[in-house]
Amino acid sequence: MKKIIIGIVIVLILLAIGFYCSFILGKASQIAYPNISTLEKEIEWEKEHDLWGNFDSYEKGEYVVRGYNDYELHVTLVKNPVESDKYVIISHGFKSNRYGAVKYVDSYINLGFNCIIYDMRGHGENEKAIVSLGQYESLDLEKIIENTYIKYGENIKLGLHGESMGAATSMMAMDKAKNVDVDFVVADCGFANLYDLLYKAYDVAKVGGVLPSINIAMKLRYGYDLKKTSPKDALIGNETPICFIHGEADNYILPENSEINKAATAGYSELNLVPEAAHGKSREVLGEEAYRNIIGNFLNNINFK
Numbered sequence: 001m002k003k004i005i006i007g008i009v010i011v012l013i014l015l016a017i018g019f020y021c022s023f024i025l026g027k028a029s030q031i032a033y034p035n036i037s038t039l040e041k042e043i044e045w046e047k048e049h050d051l052w053g054n055f056d057s058y059e060k061g062e063y064v065v066r067g068y069n070d071y072e073l074h075v076t077l078v079k080n081p082v083e084s085d086k087y088v089i090i091s092h093g094f095k096s097n098r099y100g101a102v103k104y105v106d107s108y109i110n111l112g113f114n115c116i117i118y119d120m121r122g123h124g125e126n127e128k129a130i131v132s133l134g135q136y137e138s139l140d141l142e143k144i145i146e147n148t149y150i151k152y153g154e155n156i157k158l159g160l161h162g163e164s165m166g167a168a169t170s171m172m173a174m175d176k177a178k179n180v181d182v183d184f185v186v187a188d189c190g191f192a193n194l195y196d197l198l199y200k201a202y203d204v205a206k207v208g209g210v211l212p213s214i215n216i217a218m219k220l221r222y223g224y225d226l227k228k229t230s231p232k233d234a235l236i237g238n239e240t241p242i243c244f245i246h247g248e249a250d251n252y253i254l255p256e257n258s259e260i261n262k263a264a265t266a267g268y269s270e271l272n273l274v275p276e277a278a279h280g281k282s283r284e285v286l287g288e289e290a291y292r293n294i295i296g297n298f299l300n301n302i303n304f305k
Contacts (some may be wrong), residue, residue, distance in 0.1 A: 027210070028217040031198075031226075032130045034095050036123050042099035049284055051103035058109065065147045067121065067140030074098070074125040075144065078105055078115040087152060088159045089116045089144055091166030093280055094133060097124030103283045104161055107292035111299070113159075114152075118144060120166065130222050133165045133194055134229040138172035145173070145180055157304070161186040163280055164253065168194070171231035171261060174238040183304060186295055187231075188245040189280055191253045192260040194229035200254075232264040239267040243298040247277025247285070270298055 037045075046052045059079040067073045076098055080086075088108050092100040098117040105115045121140055122131040130136065141160070148158060160182055162170035167190025173180050191197045199211050215226045235242075242265055244258040255273055262269045272294050277285040286294075 027214050028221060031133075031214075031218065032222045033122070033128070034131060036095050037097060037100070039097055039099055039124060042097050042102075046099060046102050049103075051284060053102070053106035053288065054109070055102050055105055058105070065118070065144050067143045068136055071121060071129060071140065072126065073118050073121070073140055073144065075116060075118040078109070078117065080109055080112060080114045082112065084112050084114055085153070085155070086111075086113045086157045086159075087116060087148060088113045088161050089118070089141070089148065091120060091137075091141065091160070091162040091169050092117070092123070093164035093166055094131075095123070099124075101163070101166070104163075104291075106288050107283075107295060108161070110288075110292055111296055116144070116148060120169070130224075132222075132224050132229060134168040134172045134231065135224050137165070137169040138175070138178065138234075141169055141173045142178050142180055145182065149181075158182050159184040159186070159304075161188070162190065163188045164190060166190075168229065168231045171242070172229070172234040174240055174242075174265075175234035176237050182240060184241045184243070184299065184302060186243045186245065186298070187258070187261065188282060189247060189250055189253050190231055190244075190257065190261065192230070192232040192257040192264075193227065195226040197253060197257070198226065201252075232260050235261060235265040238265045241268040241298075241302040242270075243295065244269060244271040245274065245282050245294060246271070247274045247279060247282050249276050249281075250279045252279040268302055270301070 061077045063075050065073045065075050090101040090104050092098060097119045101117040108115050119126045121137050122129040160170040167187035170185050171187055171190055174185065195215065219225050244262050246255040246258040248255055258271055262271050274282040274285055283291045
């Protein structure tokens with residue numbers, strides 16, 4: 001009888017361990033290989049929320065840029081109707097794609113920019129790949145920046161704009177080690193550190209204690225440390241001007257993240273909090289003109305011409 005009880009206990013322990021490991025690997029997989037949106041769904045969403053604007057009327061060109069480790073990134077240039085030497089690279093959010101960046105195009109076109117939108121690693125038309133929410137993506141962005149200067153001229157004026165994961169990626173590209181040369185960054189609802197962000201979300205769900213195990217799984221299975229996806233650390237010593245935009249009603253990435261990032265950067269920075277705006281909704285809440293004015297005022301303040 002005792003042997004039977006011991007056997008049952010061992011089986012239950014093994015089942016519990018198996019369940020825990022399965023749960024951990026499942027959570028890690030959801031981060032590294034998210035269920036992404038299609039191009040068609042992003043187009044539909046943008047149009048339903050009246051964010052598509054004049055996108056169809058602009059001249060465009062599509063091409064491929066080889067990112068980190070020669071990973072192919074699908075890119076679209078949206079040309080300004082007026083000849084311009086000003087360019088901005090717009091990085092979309094987690095699970096979205098380049099058409100999720102369309103909401104920002106009209107504002108930059110009206111400010112005189114050509115716009116470069118692209119599918120980030122593992123998103124859109126790109127091949128399936130590990131998503132790191134900033135570590136590998138900032139290396140991809142570095143390659144797009146290099147390509148932009150080669151393709152459009154070394155004397156162009158160039159800025160970055162990012163939403164959520166795209167904001168984190170744009171800020172991480174400012175790491176001194178990458179030696180990226182841009183004139184400004186606009187970071188909309190970006191996080192300060194991925195590990196800290198996930199810990200707070202898991203803690204609310206009463207499962208914060210599993211995150212160290214998930215991070216171990218991420219390092220062993222996918223090759224990166226959640227703690228190192230850290231815009232606040234990448235911004236230390238940065239002198240490129242940054243305009244932070246964050247919805248005050250953002251319950252996913254709290255506005256305090258932009259406050260932390262603003263405190264971290266060494267260069268000129270502004271923080272614009274948008275009342276009643278949830279995550280990624282500042283452009284939608286403000287409308288094109290008011291959102292454009294935030295960027296335009298920032299560019300005036302840094303004497304960008």
